[in-house]
Amino acid sequence: MSDSLEPVLAQLAERLAQEAARRYRIGADQARERIERTWRSHQALRALAGKTPSPRALARTRLYRQAASQAKKDIYYRLRRYRPQSDEFSTGLERLRRAVADADCQAACEALARAHASTAERWPDLDGFLERTQPVWGDCATLLDLGCGLMPLLFPFDRVGGRLRRYVACDRDARCIEAVNARSQVPSGVLEGRVWDIDDGWQALEAQTGIQHYDAAFLLKLVPVVARQQPRLLAALADAPADWLVVTGSRQALARRQDISRRERAVVGSFAKRYGLVVESQFETPSEFGLVMRGT
Numbered sequence: 001m002s003d004s005l006e007p008v009l010a011q012l013a014e015r016l017a018q019e020a021a022r023r024y025r026i027g028a029d030q031a032r033e034r035i036e037r038t039w040r041s042h043q044a045l046r047a048l049a050g051k052t053p054s055p056r057a058l059a060r061t062r063l064y065r066q067a068a069s070q071a072k073k074d075i076y077y078r079l080r081r082y083r084p085q086s087d088e089f090s091t092g093l094e095r096l097r098r099a100v101a102d103a104d105c106q107a108a109c110e111a112l113a114r115a116h117a118s119t120a121e122r123w124p125d126l127d128g129f130l131e132r133t134q135p136v137w138g139d140c141a142t143l144l145d146l147g148c149g150l151m152p153l154l155f156p157f158d159r160v161g162g163r164l165r166r167y168v169a170c171d172r173d174a175r176c177i178e179a180v181n182a183r184s185q186v187p188s189g190v191l192e193g194r195v196w197d198i199d200d201g202w203q204a205l206e207a208q209t210g211i212q213h214y215d216a217a218f219l220l221k222l223v224p225v226v227a228r229q230q231p232r233l234l235a236a237l238a239d240a241p242a243d244w245l246v247v248t249g250s251r252q253a254l255a256r257r258q259d260i261s262r263r264e265r266a267v268v269g270s271f272a273k274r275y276g277l278v279v280e281s282q283f284e285t286p287s288e289f290g291l292v293m294r295g296t
């Protein structure tokens, strides 16, 4: 079959893409490309489209309805994924590993971080985020980044001079940690990525790093995720071994065009209340809100 979709199918792809763009955080062009790419290899649907005179008639068929529903699900679940699919991630990681010059390394870090849902969301407000959190990280000698994702790839090590001695970044996602450990334009020995699950406990982390207590810990967009997926681990998070905790949440849903600030604020607020953590200050960027709490 030819590579361009049958006209009736192309019209329906356009309509579906517009609908997806209204509902989800994706542009219509990108949604259409994804839908068309999938439908190009759907032989049965294309054969039916070739025999069906109008988009309206095709839209009523069961085969089309199934394909449309699958296309919407694909878009939704792809948007909900934190990290890009394997191939895309591997290519980015390889580029980062090969980067020698600072500028190449920075470009590779940015590209990877912009492909991870959490850092991609933060990217347009990164300067604002760093400025608002600098009162905490600016004076740290030791910083712990829990459930770090790819944030360590965007951390401005050049702005902390020699003060920061250790930035320990941990996540249960081993691929993220591979990327963190591939970042080379950081003074030697400062950044270390560790594969670690909250469930492993603080002693297991200490055994890996030799650090008992940190000046501050980042829990960026972590508490709402843990509250949803593994609420029993919240008590451990509240016990993070640091003087200060920077706890943030998202203001926008990952996939849907939906403001979730109220819900996420409630989760973070009840985390502080339940575990007796004192909130010292709050901040906000267009995509994220944060509470700075005293650690235990």
Ligand SMILES: C[S@@+](CC[C@H](N)C(=O)[O-])C[C@H]1O[C@@H](n2cnc3c(N)ncnc32)[C@H](O)[C@@H]1O
Pocket (backbone or CB within 6 Å): 082, 118, 119, 146, 147, 148, 149, 150, 151, 170, 171, 172, 173, 176, 196, 197, 198, 199, 219, 220, 221, 222, 225, 226, 230, 233
């Ligand atoms: C929403 S992402 C936030 C990533 C990063 N902190 C940021 O804001 O850019 C949540 C991260 O927490 C990690 N995570 C979730 N549950 C975890 C657990 N039990 N132990 C360790 N990491 C966890 C996920 O792998 C993911 O990278």
